[in-house]
Amino acid sequence: MKFRRSERLIDMTDYLKRHPHQLTTLSFFTKRYDAAKSSVSEDIVILKRTFRHQGIGLIETVPGATGGVRFIPMLSSQKANEIGDVLVERINSPKRILTGGFMYLTDLLVHPLTLDFIGRIIASKFALKDINAVMTVATKGVPLAQSVARYLNVPFVIARREAKVTEGATISINYPSYRTNRIEKMLVSKKSLNEGDRVLIVDDFSNGGGTIEGMTMLADEFGATIVGSVVLCELNAQEKKMRPFESIAKITKLDEMNKEIQVEKGSFFNDLSMLLDHVKEEG
Amino acid sequence: MKFRRSERLIDMTDYLKRHPHQLTTLSFFTKRYDAAKSSVSEDIVILKRTFRHQGIGLIETVPGATGGVRFIPMLSSQKANEIGDVLVERINSPKRILTGGFMYLTDLLVHPLTLDFIGRIIASKFALKDINAVMTVATKGVPLAQSVARYLNVPFVIARREAKVTEGATISINYPSYRTNRIEKMLVSKKSLNEGDRVLIVDDFSNGGGTIEGMTMLADEFGATIVGSVVLCELNAQEKKMRPFESIAKITKLDEMNKEIQVEKGSFFNDLSMLLDHVKEEG
Incomplete structure (x- = not known):
């Protein structure tokens, strides 16, 4: 099944919140949603901005082949x-x-x-x-x-x-x-x-x-x-x-x-x- | 500040997950996002479908003046x-x-x-x-x-x-x-x-x-x-x-x-x- 952006953002929020401080590769998400890397990268930009603005926490991006994203719960x-x-x-x-x-x-x-x-x-x-x-x-x-x-x-x-x-x-x-x-x-x-x-x-x-x-x-x-x-x-x-x-x-x-x-x-x-x-x- | 749909969906997912089994009124969300009731209602339809499909849980809708939505964590x-x-x-x-x-x-x-x-x-x-x-x-x-x-x-x-x-x-x-x-x-x-x-x-x-x-x-x-x-x-x-x-x-x-x-x-x-x-x- 193909996921829409809205569905990906909801599921990624749930997934990241259940796995704080844990590195998740971009390819995990591209497979999970059958989505292009560029789409998932855009999703992460939106998540990062919203998590910070709403006081949910930081999303760290770790670059490179072994990289990915990491959610760090943190409030203002x-x-x-x-x-x-x-x-x-x-x-x-x-x-x-x-x-x-x-x-x-x-x-x-x-x-x-x-x-x-x-x-x-x-x-x-x-x-x-x-x-x-x-x-x-x-x-x-x-x-x-x-x-x-x-x-x-x-x-x-x-x-x-x-x-x-x-x-x-x-x-x-x-x-x-x-x-x-x-x-x-x-x-x-x-x-x-x-x-x-x-x-x-x-x-x-x-x-x-x-x-x-x-x-x-x-x-x-x-x-x-x-x-x-x-x-x-x-x-x-x-x-x-x-x-x-x-x-x-x-x-x-x-x-x-x-x-x-x-x-x-x-x-x-x-x-x-x-x-x-x-x-x-x-x- | 006005919120886009993508931002509302991320924040609502976070909020509902932090308040399981608790009734939240639609007007709480319309105020929080400075959004129309119809927009928030559409958001909830998307959340409901995705939460069920991704095994996050149920979103119950309680109709009426004292109504709202309630997230019930539940997996398949x-x-x-x-x-x-x-x-x-x-x-x-x-x-x-x-x-x-x-x-x-x-x-x-x-x-x-x-x-x-x-x-x-x-x-x-x-x-x-x-x-x-x-x-x-x-x-x-x-x-x-x-x-x-x-x-x-x-x-x-x-x-x-x-x-x-x-x-x-x-x-x-x-x-x-x-x-x-x-x-x-x-x-x-x-x-x-x-x-x-x-x-x-x-x-x-x-x-x-x-x-x-x-x-x-x-x-x-x-x-x-x-x-x-x-x-x-x-x-x-x-x-x-x-x-x-x-x-x-x-x-x-x-x-x-x-x-x-x-x-x-x-x-x-x-x-x-x-x-x-x-x-x-x-x-």
């Missing part, structure tokens, strides 16, 4: 700020205060469109950083890590507090928890990471940064590099921090007794120069 | 079978055999494109069943549940073995584990489900169906209905089953001593009459 700094405002507004509720300096965030972390938004903004900032793996700690961080990993199209790695038989052999470390002032343990499967991997750490909540420290120590054991660390929600304890990390939302006041809370946009939004509107056009 | 039974074959081939490896009747499946459950495939086929079969929530048990089932929930655009519910402070109040039950012949405990947050919810259970692995039994009992406590239960991988123990469930892959032989395994497509593929190619065109 304006859209990222809008999402940040919505998230802060949703987090900024005294009903979320739990005993012991914790926050109820589960409703956000089980809601597909919210997870998708958070995944998109985090992945956008690290889209051009050659990330190989997203790392998190069980269990609350997992949905966030999965959402970010999907946009970056890399596997995610789950560190756990205790070994599971279904993981096989593990590597473990002990790390300081700033919140409890105790030494805690964390482990990952030996198959999780490789030497030289470039890792993005993602977690739901940080109170002091101890678990990020732990994950960094684990990555070190593999000879992997931490390229960045982002948490959804940070309880303001900057002074204790050993490793820098970014937060989407920052709790500046948390009064358990009087059920008072203040939340503002976190350090993630201080520098959005990696987002779509700041990336220069190719050639 | 042929594509579902192809994905099933690939998954069975990947699971069918003696290297996956772990001690005690367990299987190493982590590599599949942390890989975005694989999760996406599994989520798509499961969600396709239940796309027209008015599911409100996807339920699973921590921790291995969570990525699968998240992937299915994203395609159905409903929240997912995580049952746990032990309470977490960040969940608030919980409801718990005891259930029989067929594998260990012991009574085990499972709990969920009180906020997880509502009376009348229609629930799809998703899990990574089942050996006898005990955890599905447990999740069904939990749902009963809320007055919610289990519409279906699907596991990625089933160890063949049909005779013990109390509740019926479907499996993507069925292990018909697992010999730990001699490291032998046999895997075939599971009962999920016995009936694919709910998939895209069997759904009739609207009036």
Whole structure:
């Protein structure tokens, strides 16, 4: 069957969105649509322009015999700020205060469109950083890590507090928890990471940064590099921090007794120069 | 700015894919593109035809003043079978055999494109069943549940073995584990489900169906209905089953001593009459 341009554009949008960060040859598309190379090249010009204008992402063109196109999901700094405002507004509720300096965030972390938004903004900032793996700690961080990993199209790695038989052999470390002032343990499967991997750490909540420290120590054991660390929600304890990390939302006041809370946009939004509107056009 | 048809089709494909199962009014699109209603209606005819032909899903048109369009991700039974074959081939490896009747499946459950495939086929079969929530048990089932929930655009519910402070109040039950012949405990947050919810259970692995039994009992406590239960991988123990469930892959032989395994497509593929190619065109 012959495809019209309109049909090709719809299908290519679907296909590229399902295969982020993956190189697809032009000949894949010419065969798929029984179309001339020149037609597909024109399609890609239209896709590229529209993806950028509508804040869907970049389409990179890789020239040469082994070349093709690659879709890089990425949004504009304006859209990222809008999402940040919505998230802060949703987090900024005294009903979320739990005993012991914790926050109820589960409703956000089980809601597909919210997870998708958070995944998109985090992945956008690290889209051009050659990330190989997203790392998190069980269990609350997992949905966030999965959402970010999907946009970056890399596997995610789950560190756990205790070994599971279904993981096989593990590597473990002990790390300081700033919140409890105790030494805690964390482990990952030996198959999780490789030497030289470039890792993005993602977690739901940080109170002091101890678990990020732990994950960094684990990555070190593999000879992997931490390229960045982002948490959804940070309880303001900057002074204790050993490793820098970014937060989407920052709790500046948390009064358990009087059920008072203040939340503002976190350090993630201080520098959005990696987002779509700041990336220069190719050639 | 005025949009051309090609630009509208690309952006509508992106928008609809990001908002599955959600009703979007025509006037949303006419405003977004500064376009006439007749133009947008023609766009939708093209989208509808292409989405069906390319196995992306259904576009339902809801007539009237409060009407609009709704994208329902759904693939064809042929594509579902192809994905099933690939998954069975990947699971069918003696290297996956772990001690005690367990299987190493982590590599599949942390890989975005694989999760996406599994989520798509499961969600396709239940796309027209008015599911409100996807339920699973921590921790291995969570990525699968998240992937299915994203395609159905409903929240997912995580049952746990032990309470977490960040969940608030919980409801718990005891259930029989067929594998260990012991009574085990499972709990969920009180906020997880509502009376009348229609629930799809998703899990990574089942050996006898005990955890599905447990999740069904939990749902009963809320007055919610289990519409279906699907596991990625089933160890063949049909005779013990109390509740019926479907499996993507069925292990018909697992010999730990001699490291032998046999895997075939599971009962999920016995009936694919709910998939895209069997759904009739609207009036």
